[in-house]
Amino acid sequence: MNQHISSLDISARTLDIVSEMKSLEGPLLPILHAIQAEFGHVPQEILPLIARELNLSRAEVHGVVTFYHDYRNHPAGRHVLKLCRAEACQSMGGDHLAERVKTLLGIDFHQTTLDGAVTLEPVYCLGLCSAAPSAMLDGAVHGRLDADAVDALVAEVRA
């Protein structure tokens, strides 16, 4: 992801986003979502900037960013594979599939493969509980997974 953007560009783009969304009621989460969509993560160095623009303390902004699971402080891999770990998927063997994926990729949850191809994340429910076990790969949903299907997903992200 856009790791090579200079910090000057990041600041300028952040200011654009903040000024665009500042007038929303309770603008912080929408701003953070927009920043993550832009840069692939929420760069630590722009938190003071956001705080200044919204008239918040840096601690408040830091507190919000770290509270929510969605915001990353560093870029993810080229692909993000989210495996559902909630009860409905457990009832259909989701735990075994998760182990299989971890072994195939050689990483644990919250880690990225060394080649930067894929980040593996747990997700607690995709609302596909009637088509369990389920996963989301880069925003696309997959249900009724079995060993063959997860092997195919892993092959896809490795390609």
Next chain:
Amino acid sequence: MTVRIFVPRDAAALAVGAERVAERLASEIEARGLDATIVRNGSRGLHWLEPMIEVDTAEGRIAYGPVRPSDVAALLDAGLANGGNHPLCLGKTEDLPFLKSQTRLTFARCGIVDPLSLADYRAHDGLKGLQKAVAMAPADVVAQVTESGLRGRGGAGFPTGIKWKTVLDTADERKYIVCNADEGDSGTFADRMIMEGDPFVVIEGMAIAGLATGATKGFVYIRSEYPHAIETMTQAVGIARAAGILGASVLGSARGFDIEIRTGAGAYVCGEETALLNSLEGKRGVVRAKPPLPAHKGLFGRPTVINNVISLASVPIIMDKGAAYYRDFGMGRSRGTIPIQIAGNVRHGGLYEVAFGLTLGEIVDRIGGGTATGRPVKAVQVGGPLGAYFPPALFDTPFDYEAFAARDGLIGHAGIVVFDDSADMLKQARFAMEFCAVESCGKCTPCRIGSTRGVEVIDKVAEGIEPEQNLALLSDLCNTMKFGSLCALGGFTPYPVMSAVTHFPDDFRPAPLVEAAE
């Protein structure tokens, strides 16, 4: 006449290949020069048959499923466009037993209409409720909702009309309607389905709530795990605004109401109403102590109605057909219908809307068809990660708020997750504590610390370390969490834990020691 072929766009259908089926169908239609068009509808809720496609014929809609992309050519060869026969043909959709035995009030249009067609929405009784509400005094709208007996479908079961009345009676220049679409409970997907399959009914329900309470602004807080619902709701709000349903003048009246869609950021606790309000305000999703009630001081300190998606989506039909029509369904103090979500290890998973009162056994065995693996049912968890595990011995429990409470369970958001006999209930109890530890907002001690201690105590039981003392400790800890936590996360985590301990004691007995063999 152009034939209409329906291919669902619901995420559950997409997850099993509906997009590729639609693409294949489109290219085949073009290659064959057929006079047919593809409508991307919501799901009918028969998820084991997804992707289930339908074709409009003179006799009604004919269903086919589950359809793989490779089936498309053969289906067209068999005369799909005219409802032709094929091994995948399921017959008339409306005659399918799973659908025929339902009472669809809230989900009346879901799976039938094009979710983003206002013309479809109007043609299927849409906006009738709002039209009536526009002509009524706010207090009369509130009275009608109260009389219907509608209770919050998010899980707490609080009477919706009472909530609305409190906001109506609280004077302020600005009030809000907040739609809680942070449906994080495993086994639940009704909110997602209605947002993806009939978004206008949610918008209509919110607009009615606005007119009834004097609120002019609404927010829909949708969890980020639901990108398809976010997309559909965002488009639907734009369409509704352009059509004058939302905006400065609701349906040409002198009253205004508008809606903004907001995205959550992956915190389960934000499904708790006060945490959700903090999140909307741009804060950490930490639970607030009550009082003050959100109805008095809610979003930005203003009077706020905060209702679940399904509660709001049930309001239009109550306004259209009357309070008595809705109230006549159901049992005891649980009035109307409830969209039951049947999930997990079950043959016929999906959404089943029915009046309150069916027994749990009827739902799991008769409607759900037992487990998908064919093994015996060991347990069902009703109400998400904070709901109790019930054994088949309790299958005579009727689906009713009070009946479940009487057996130390809860209906919650009406999701049912089925487990076969391979489930380890100690593991499930541990997961409940672990989940609470991961998702706790941290504000109150019983939840923040109790959940972590709970995991440790269960681990000790699993290792056979003083199991009896540790189970007693666990029970004591659960008692503290239940009565000492600020919200349902810490307060209800004891339900899955203690129900597992109570109903499945064998799983908590120490495994025979093997190390003694050396």
